[in-house]
Amino acid sequence: MTTSKQWTRRNFLQCAATAAAGACNRNAALGLLAGVQAAAAEAAAPDYRALVCIFLAGGNDGFNVLIPNDVDRYSIYKKARGNLAFPSDQLLSLNSSSGQNFAVSTRAPGFQNLYDNGRLAFLANVGTLLQPTSKKDYLANAHLPPQLYSHNDQSDQGMSSQLDALEKIGWGGRMADLLTGLNGNSPLPLGVSIAGNNLFQVGANTVPYYMSGGGVNNFYVASGGPKDARAKTFNKILDLTITNGRLLEREFAKSVKSSLDLSQTLINALNKSSIGTGIWPGGSLSQQLQMVARVISVREIFGVKRQVFYVVQGGYDTHDDQIQRHGNLIAELSQAVAAFHGTMDEFGVGNDVTSFTLSDFGRTLTTNGDGSDHAWGNVQMVAGGSVVGGNVYGAFPDQTIDGPDDSGYGRLIPTTSVEQYGATLARWFGADGNQLAAIFPHLGRFDTADLGFMALT
Numbered sequence: 001m002t003t004s005k006q007w008t009r010r011n012f013l014q015c016a017a018t019a020a021a022g023a024c025n026r027n028a029a030l031g032l033l034a035g036v037q038a039a040a041a042e043a044a045a046p047d048y049r050a051l052v053c054i055f056l057a058g059g060n061d062g063f064n065v066l067i068p069n070d071v072d073r074y075s076i077y078k079k080a081r082g083n084l085a086f087p088s089d090q091l092l093s094l095n096s097s098s099g100q101n102f103a104v105s106t107r108a109p110g111f112q113n114l115y116d117n118g119r120l121a122f123l124a125n126v127g128t129l130l131q132p133t134s135k136k137d138y139l140a141n142a143h144l145p146p147q148l149y150s151h152n153d154q155s156d157q158g159m160s161s162q163l164d165a166l167e168k169i170g171w172g173g174r175m176a177d178l179l180t181g182l183n184g185n186s187p188l189p190l191g192v193s194i195a196g197n198n199l200f201q202v203g204a205n206t207v208p209y210y211m212s213g214g215g216v217n218n219f220y221v222a223s224g225g226p227k228d229a230r231a232k233t234f235n236k237i238l239d240l241t242i243t244n245g246r247l248l249e250r251e252f253a254k255s256v257k258s259s260l261d262l263s264q265t266l267i268n269a270l271n272k273s274s275i276g277t278g279i280w281p282g283g284s285l286s287q288q289l290q291m292v293a294r295v296i297s298v299r300e301i302f303g304v305k306r307q308v309f310y311v312v313q314g315g316y317d318t319h320d321d322q323i324q325r326h327g328n329l330i331a332e333l334s335q336a337v338a339a340f341h342g343t344m345d346e347f348g349v350g351n352d353v354t355s356f357t358l359s360d361f362g363r364t365l366t367t368n369g370d371g372s373d374h375a376w377g378n379v380q381m382v383a384g385g386s387v388v389g390g391n392v393y394g395a396f397p398d399q400t401i402d403g404p405d406d407s408g409y410g411r412l413i414p415t416t417s418v419e420q421y422g423a424t425l426a427r428w429f430g431a432d433g434n435q436l437a438a439i440f441p442h443l444g445r446f447d448t449a450d451l452g453f454m455a456l457t
Helices: 009-021 026-033 071-084 109-116 135-139 151-160 171-183 229-244 247-270 284-297 322-347 418-429 433-439
Strands: 049-056 091-093 102-105 120-127 191-193 306-313 353-359 378-383 391-393
Touching: 049 284, 049 322, 049 418, 071 322, 102 109, 102 322, 109 120, 109 322, 120 418, 151 171, 151 353, 171 191, 171 306, 171 418, 171 433, 229 247, 247 284, 284 306, 284 322, 306 322, 322 353, 322 378, 353 418, 418 433
Parallel strands: 049 306, 049 353, 120 391, 191 306
Antiparallel strands: 091 102, 120 378, 353 378
């Protein structure tokens, strides 16, 4: 027979804090201490839409994902990239009905299939920008984002679009702040992270629900059966605190109980969930996207009309062994994205779910001998049934080394801002003009807030 250690007030508060966070983290705890979300003031949206952010951690070499396929530009690409360039016989041509001529690697047939069927678009030369920036501006150090080429800083700036703010919150979180009312009184937050803490989904008043590719964290002490002494003690203290605690203690305990109830409801719902009948590849990203699919499959249990998911694929800091490492990553990404959107079609929400990529930054066109180094402008991808696909948006750069778009060493200066990219997605998601201005504070500095790659009807 085992005996249970007597619990102190400190034991209770430590466990409660962990349970309340959904997966213990300071942002969730701060959100809970700020109080329960205000009651929804808007009626629930009549339709369903979801965004899935796929963060490519480390700095994806986007210009070895989308490759120019006409003779002149391919020649420039090959010269710039040196031993990193794909031979022409290792390329899959993309449908050129739009008049564009591009290719992807033979490792990425999923991208080719989605693109040729009008369900995937590429965004050329996207990056963090305070305002439109020329090579002259760069050389004069005029209005540049701080800490260019830094992993942490550029990741935070891309996720927040608050390049010049001291304390940042994510643009996914700001969308949740403004649009969470579309979900009515659903207990499930608008944001759901399958990959832990991230700035992208943290708002001023909202935090995401944290889970993993394996499912919901099951807090043993709080979820034991009726005969479990620790669970019994924990729940008794929780009830007493809600009834008799001081104001802050009562509100905190209510939030803990609400979070635990939500976790159990989600566990029960996921027992009824589905990943569809298609074939999924292996790997961590595929597992995360399968969990996104499972949550979407039970969305009606929670009455949600808007959801933002976050998943991560790591390993993109390819300073060495790039040809093999990056090829493996893109193969996994291509397969996983294709399987995910095939499942969304099977669920009948193919037009309602859009995935998109973000990354720290692009990489140098020039080789360091075995890989590439930190750069700036990058290629991003958007997939789904509402994407106006089969097209490359934005200005594809001149890849001539030391040319008009090169800041030096093959670091391309972006011509499309992350804010324009995000605003186009946010408008499709349901944000109006005033909300877009609040979500993306520098959007008015650019010539368009809508890049045209999303069908709005």
